[in-house]
Amino acid sequence: MSKIGVFVCHCGENISATVDCARVAETSGKLDGVAYSVDYKYMCSDPGQSLIKSAIKEKGLTGVVVAACSPRMHEPTFRKACAEAGLNPYMCEMANLREHVSWVHEKGEATTEKAIDLVRILVEKVKYNQSLNAIKVPVTKTALVIGGGIAGIQASLDIANTGHKVILIEKDPSIGGHMSQLSETFPTLDCSQCILTPRMVEVAQHPNITLYSYAELESVEGFIGNFKVKIRRKSKSIDEKLCTGCGLCTTKCPVKKIPSEFNEGLGMRTAIYVPFPQAVPNKPVIDREHCTYYLKGKCRICEKVCPIQAIRFDQEDTIEEVEIGAIVLATGFSVKQPDFFPEYGYGKYPDVITGLQFERLASASGPTLGEIRRPSDGKVPQNIVFVACAGSRDEAKGIPYCSKICCMYIAKHAMLYQHKVHGGKSYVFYMDIRAGGKNYEEFVRRAIEEDGVNYVRGRVSRIYEKNGKLIVKGVDTLLGAMPVDIEADMVVLATAGVANSDAEALAQKLHVSYDAYKFFAEAHPKLKPVETNTAGIFLAGACQSPRDIPESVSMASGAAVKVACLFSQDELTRDPLIAVVNRMAPPVYSSCVGCFLCVSACPYQAIEKEEIKNRAGEVIKTLARVNPGLCQGCGTCVAFCRTKSIDLQGYTHEQMYTEVMALLNEY
């Protein structure tokens, strides 16, 4: 006879404001098989857990139903509490009275009835729960970091310095990400390259780090501690071991007019190229989309000039297969291009540029060697306008969020402009100045007070060209919405920070959730900011939402610690909620008839064929067998099996039917 305890949580007022918790506890107490029931304000707190533990001991409970929040939130908490009181943890179930009841319904009779129903079906289910033992799996102590921006670099170095192996993959020919494109950085105006490049070199030289540049994730299988990853190493068309990085080929390549990605289209590069002089690795790749040889079958000049014959035109992509214990996603972000803004000319005015392009103009290594010269004719702009929130915080543009970094980099840009162009006039159109952060507000004040940047509070409705000037039509809302027209020589749009175009596909490959804007989603907005909902996969930097360098670096170090924690264990425990094929006494062995429909159904290739042999070693039956290390408990095979030979532990046929029947039956 079952002795079940029901523990109803108020979740502060989250549940109790809508559901009559006392009534739920009282009604549950009268259910068949329930030996004890109680309601309490915070069941997850220490006194709440003690309540459960002492009830298990004192009443000799055989099963527990906690009616509280989502099991995603606290199932591990309550199962652990049960285990501490000597009850098998898998004899504990949770009814979700918060996400499934109080948060989605109005207060009322029917709502409390629904809560009671949810408790009722779980009470019936628990009667059929079986004691299960957690599965132990080994941990592969190698981390994969995807994306070699500052976040990926920091995470790689931190993990590598704990003594574990790291594989860092970067899709571009060099690591560095957006930070390598920046001129100087707020709030201290230190040179971005100067603080970044030493770290890039450290990555390349670290004995624990394997860097694959020009490489992308091909596929991922497996689970925390035991991922099997395929990496596509795109062909660079050179023999990297031989190449000395002399760069001769890049000077002789006849295709010289390809807009440089690194210079945001403001400079040109060749078909065989190194993105920038400080690149890591500092070896060229051939861009096959533009190379004359790949397009027309003729040229091969680079091959002729290369002093050590390192060019390989017939090189193919290779797939590297690696075993990985944890993954850090650090793929960063992108910025919207001016062609996203019809009101600002749809990208048709060359002197309406993005903030990233301004970084290249202001950078000592940029196309103008750090002089602020406008793209159209190379003149130094005497009047410059910066437009904040270009796209950000604009529902009509589908980007309601704040891109967070723009207020600060605009202040930096205006300041750099004032330092470089004496007598020049700069204007910033803004909605609000969001300068939260250490020394950030002071930095903006400096731009306004010391460098004389004109801040105009208002939006820009239109930019158009007239007589060689860019007319910026805006409004000054602090002067009673007075229209302001500025004749500018150059306009810089702080265009919204957005997710990479391939972010969604990557998230789906990794089974990681993402938000409405395709930024990767953290497991909990406050308490699990670097974890994802998929165990063993962590987040760092701007791939989770636009953020600045200090935040990206902190996040990367946070993710590295999570990886190190994981790698500090030799074995992991996993919930045994996996499929099993039933076994019976000989001569039947199992009701499985060996059709192996399940083998083709399983998305994780977790089902194998098992041969049953007699003493003479002859095969007398072939059965399906689920590999407990690979099974993810998705249940697909259960639905496929024609003879009902597969059951999902914790969600058996018996348990499911009982739940449904409980719901159908009156109580």
Added chain:
Amino acid sequence: MTLGFYPGCSLKGSSREYAESVLAVAKAFDITIEEIKDWNCCGATAAHNMNRELSFALPARILSLAEKQGLTEVVVPCAACYSRLTVTQYELAKDKELKDRISEVNGMEYKGSVTILNIIQMLDKYITPKLEGKVVKPFDHKVACYYGCLLVRPHEILKFDREEDPQSMDEVMLKAGATPIDWAFKTECCGAGLSISRTPSVGKLSGMIVGDAKDRGAEAIIVACPMCHSNLDMRRKEINKYLGEKVDIPVLYITQALGLAVGLDRKELGLNRHFVKVTV
């Protein structure tokens, strides 16, 4: 083929030439135009500033009449009427209770089954596909296509063209043999109803529009809205005062320009009714 027609007040008064040119072009392409019988005012700017229910009831009555008359498609040449009718259809489709209430107010069932076409949509659907070979006198001029506020906004409701930099009129004019210019004032406000209450403001707002068209070498301004037309045409004295010079670029309805291109008579197109003489 037959197309329903809602002229609205302007097309029967100050912009008779718009109606005339719509009818003339339709006739030239064998389209029978059937006016909605017993139509009323769409409510214009006044109704939706005063009373939300009234602002839906008036257009809903027009649409109910069209339904009763068996019309499936109605062309609404006035951009403001088009806006009011489309907004009503959108709001009533979203809210069943409101729809029932409005049917009750009007004492007339409203189904919401009529397709509303603005003038560009009508041209795109029935005229431009048949234009080839019919253009006998290409409208060979540099033109500034002026869309105004209501033809393309709000995009969420109208779902027509690009709201900040629309192209649909430019494309029609291109087919009529014109050279549309790239300019900055396609959707800037002409001053609209301030025409009566604050005429100098209209002089300034419309002045900026005409001024930019002139600076970029336009020989004609093409419009699709009676309000825009009257401000840019009838208020030319105030415009010229603002600009400090005499600008005599004519303002044509798109149907007038198209009519000229297919060789229709100038008088039939109402070109004699403008304040700024149509010299093109």
